[in-house]
Amino acid sequence: MREQLPALIVVVPLLAALASPFIAYFSKTLVRWLSIAAISVALISSIGSLVHALTQGTWHYHFGNWAPPWGIEYVIDPLGGAMAVLISFVSLVVAIYSGPFLKEDTWLKKGIFYSLYTLLTTGLLGMVVTGDVFNFYVFLEISSLTGYALIAAGGHRATVAAFRYLLIGTIGASFYLLGIGYLYAITGSLNMADLVEKLPPLIDSPVVLLAIVMFVVGLGTKMALFPLHGWQPDAYTYSHPAATAFIAGVMAKVPAYAVLRFFFFIIGSAAAPVKAALEVMGWLAAVGIIAGSIMAIAQKDFRRMLAYSSVAQIGYIVVGFAVGNTLGLIGAILHIINHAIMKSCLFLVAGGVKWRTGEHTIEKYAQLCRKMPLTMGAFLIAALSMVGLPPTAGFFSKWYLVLGALEANMWPYVVIIIISSLLNAIYFFRVIENIYLKKASEPSEEVKGSLELPLQMLVPIVVLGLGILVIGIFNEQIVSQVLLYALPGGGN
Amino acid sequence: MIQEFLAGSLIYWLIAILFLLGIYGILDNNNFMKKLMAMNIMQVAVILFFLVLGQKMGGTLPIMIGHDTNVDHYINPLPHALMLTAIVVSLSTTGVALALLMRIQGRYSEIEEDDILRRMNK
Numbered sequence: 001m002r003e004q005l006p007a008l009i010v011v012v013p014l015l016a017a018l019a020s021p022f023i024a025y026f027s028k029t030l031v032r033w034l035s036i037a038a039i040s041v042a043l044i045s046s047i048g049s050l051v052h053a054l055t056q057g058t059w060h061y062h063f064g065n066w067a068p069p070w071g072i073e074y075v076i077d078p079l080g081g082a083m084a085v086l087i088s089f090v091s092l093v094v095a096i097y098s099g100p101f102l103k104e105d106t107w108l109k110k111g112i113f114y115s116l117y118t119l120l121t122t123g124l125l126g127m128v129v130t131g132d133v134f135n136f137y138v139f140l141e142i143s144s145l146t147g148y149a150l151i152a153a154g155g156h157r158a159t160v161a162a163f164r165y166l167l168i169g170t171i172g173a174s175f176y177l178l179g180i181g182y183l184y185a186i187t188g189s190l191n192m193a194d195l196v197e198k199l200p201p202l203i204d205s206p207v208v209l210l211a212i213v214m215f216v217v218g219l220g221t222k223m224a225l226f227p228l229h230g231w232q233p234d235a236y237t238y239s240h241p242a243a244t245a246f247i248a249g250v251m252a253k254v255p256a257y258a259v260l261r262f263f264f265f266i267i268g269s270a271a272a273p274v275k276a277a278l279e280v281m282g283w284l285a286a287v288g289i290i291a292g293s294i295m296a297i298a299q300k301d302f303r304r305m306l307a308y309s310s311v312a313q314i315g316y317i318v319v320g321f322a323v324g325n326t327l328g329l330i331g332a333i334l335h336i337i338n339h340a341i342m343k344s345c346l347f348l349v350a351g352g353v354k355w356r357t358g359e360h361t362i363e364k365y366a367q368l369c370r371k372m373p374l375t376m377g378a379f380l381i382a383a384l385s386m387v388g389l390p391p392t393a394g395f396f397s398k399w400y401l402v403l404g405a406l407e408a409n410m411w412p413y414v415v416i417i418i419i420s421s422l423l424n425a426i427y428f429f430r431v432i433e434n435i436y437l438k439k440a441s442e443p444s445e446e447v448k449g450s451l452e453l454p455l456q457m458l459v460p461i462v463v464l465g466l467g468i469l470v471i472g473i474f475n476e477q478i479v480s481q482v483l484l485y486a487l488p489g490g491g492n
Numbered sequence: 493m494i495q496e497f498l499a500g501s502l503i504y505w506l507i508a509i510l511f512l513l514g515i516y517g518i519l520d521n522n523n524f525m526k527k528l529m530a531m532n533i534m535q536v537a538v539i540l541f542f543l544v545l546g547q548k549m550g551g552t553l554p555i556m557i558g559h560d561t562n563v564d565h566y567i568n569p570l571p572h573a574l575m576l577t578a579i580v581v582s583l584s585t586t587g588v589a590l591a592l593l594m595r596i597q598g599r600y601s602e603i604e605e606d607d608i609l610r611r612m613n614k
Binding site: 177184487 | 503511515518525527528531534535538541542545560571575577578581584585588592593595596599600608609612
């Protein structure tokens with residue numbers, strides 16, 4: 001059983017997704033537990049694979065015993081393993097949280113929701129464990145299609161947002177597909193490990209250059225890199241409240257992982273075209289950091305503010321890639337992890353407030369600290385972490401990014417990171433002021449139940465809130481024991 | 493020279509034009525249905541690109557004829573296999589998009605982007 005762990009990461013959620021609508025027909029409660037169980041299996045398998053990769057080196061799993069480069073190979077290295085753990089963890093937490101939102105729905109709606117949700121998890125997990133560039137495309141489309149459907153489930157505005165995202169997302173995926181077409185045309189291989197060997201002599205060919213450009217556009221669209229982020233605020237704002245946290249927290253991080261994988265592991269960042277591409281992306285990201293933060297300040301809707309802040313936060317990750325030295329990459333990978341957890345936590349809080357008060361605008365958050373003390377405590381931690389105050393996790397990733405930029409003499413990035421931290425502070429302190437200091441315009445009604453939120457919702461929020469502190473406090477261990485091995489070259 | 497161009501790179505230029513036409517259609521049209529059709533044109537261009545990659549002068553279907561194991565006599569079947577998957581993806585994307593369009597049409601009774609956006613933000 002143990003040697004099949006990499007396959008279990010993908011296969012178990014996939015089967016659960018296919019079974020969900022049928023199970024839902026017989027029992028509406030069972031279907032949720034099926035999803036949770038399947039994602040838990042994926043989480044345990046991911047942890048097992050990551051430990052294996054850290055202790056015994058990269059794990060190559062040949063699917064169906066077909067040897068690469070012809071067969072499809074799953075590769076669990078420390079980077080892919082860490083991403084798989086992150087994705088399945090956030091997915092599990094949000095799956096637990098989703099229960100109360102779907103209580104009233106019919107068996108069909110509930111079954112389809114969990115089917116799509118588990119399939120989205122499958123797609124994202126598949127993207128990080130696969131060692132084959134075309135298989136990556138298939139998983140990319142699985143996660144995108146389920147993502148469109150989950151976003152569209154959020155109501156009539158969401159349908160329009162999902163349709164527009166679908167068009168833009170398909171353009172992005174087509175660019176990616178063309179990119180791997182060019183790589184295949186020149187090397188005759190689709191296997192990542194094989195490409196690593198075959199590409200270096202061909203690196204100056206215009207075909208590879210075109211492939212790199214296609215990847216920048218394609219993956220840039222998928223990760224909502226400024227100025228390709230147009231689809232993102234609407235999609236995050238209107239999507240199904242039970243799934244938003246997962247979509248907003250994790251979905252854009254996986255293409256960012258793909259940029260790291262392609263540019264640093266497969267093609268190699270020493271190549272001149274990759275350097276140029278990273279520089280362009282770095283500057284776009286820098287503009288995006290400022291533009292996203294300013295747009296976030298202008299928003300009245302809490303979720304929309306978070307969505308624009310995601311544009312800025314993706315920028316940090318790309319800036320880390322653009323800096324490109326060890327510290328910068330550690331900062332980027334750490335920020336992928338931190339931001340996935342912070343943003344999920346914030347969207348869980350937004351969903352919880354909506355569930356309790358039915359409000360989304362920041363003004364209506366006044367005096368919520370009385371009604372929902374624990375939720376707002378988690379919000380406070382997440383907000384401080386977004387701003388980057390120690391000892392929260394957000395401080396450390398920004399710290400590594402700044403150190404990396406200083407070491408590489410890229411001081412404009414340092415300035416931008418500091419300015420944007422101030423802008424972050426402006427828009428988060430505005431919310432904090434509303435919650436803790438402002439008087440509510442109408443007298444607050446009595447607390448109905450004994451708890452501020454159902455336990456299934458409260459526990460995930462608190463767990464993620466504490467998770468931010470835990471990552472912050474143990475960041476030194478995480479960096480030295482896991483992330484250093486996840487860098488290109490494996491920790492040398 | 494011209495023959496070489498016609499046999500060699502002309503098809504790639506045509507595919508590139510088709511691909512860009514698709515993107516232009518998505519960006520330029522105001523009608524969601526037309527955007528969707530333009531998206532399909534773009535996807536077809538990508539599929540054609542891969543199929544042309546597998547093509548070979550004088551090659552035949554990749555089914556073994558007698559004991560002929562010389563790869564030069566067969567076209568490359570791998571891009572075709574990849575594109576079967578891509579066609580399925582394209583089909584399901586279109587399906588999801590059409591389902592969304594029906595929902596949009598049901599809610600707004602129209603599928604013109606600017607009108608819908610105006611009414612959405614009200």
